[in-house]
Amino acid sequence: MHEVSVMSSIIDSVLEELKGYQVERVEEVDLTIGALTFLGEEQLKFAFEILTKDTLLEGSILVIDTEEVEVRCLSCDYLGPAEVLENEGFHGMVPILHCPRCGQGIEVTKGKSCLVRSVKAVEKDVPIQG
Ligand SMILES: [Zn+2]
Numbered sequence: 001m002h003e004v005s006v007m008s009s010i011i012d013s014v015l016e017e018l019k020g021y022q023v024e025r026v027e028e029v030d031l032t033i034g035a036l037t038f039l040g041e042e043q044l045k046f047a048f049e050i051l052t053k054d055t056l057l058e059g060s061i062l063v064i065d066t067e068e069v070e071v072r073c074l075s076c077d078y079l080g081p082a083e084v085l086e087n088e089g090f091h092g093m094v095p096i097l098h099c100p101r102c103g104q105g106i107e108v109t110k111g112k113s114c115l116v117r118s119v120k121a122v123e124k125d126v127p128i129q130g
């Protein structure tokens with residue numbers, strides 16, 4: 001399951017980031033996942049639940065934002081959503097992206113993201129020693 005390895009590296013980077021803070025618990029982790037990553041939201045949430053056990057992230061809420069696909073046409077400078085044609089020869093899994101204006105090949109500008117947008121954490125109440 002691809003989602004598990006992706007989620008595993010996301011969690012690693014979040015935990016690494018949190019090392020610099022006195023974190024008591026984490027309430028929420030927000031992700032931005034591009035539509036072209038083909039990562040299943042349910043699978044990601046499932047992987048998150050399993051992988052955060054016994055870590056600082058245990059019990060936190062995973063919020064997933066989908067980034068829609070945006071493309072730039074190399075021929076006519078079109079910028080916007082792509083025309084997606086299912087490639088039926090390959091289990092329908094890999095769509096072919098075309099420029100909706102001229103039908104030429106395009107460059108993907110948005111939709112491939114897989115990143116942590118924000119983490120809501122509660123810092124420890126550290127008593128001030130006087
Ligand atoms: Zn075009």
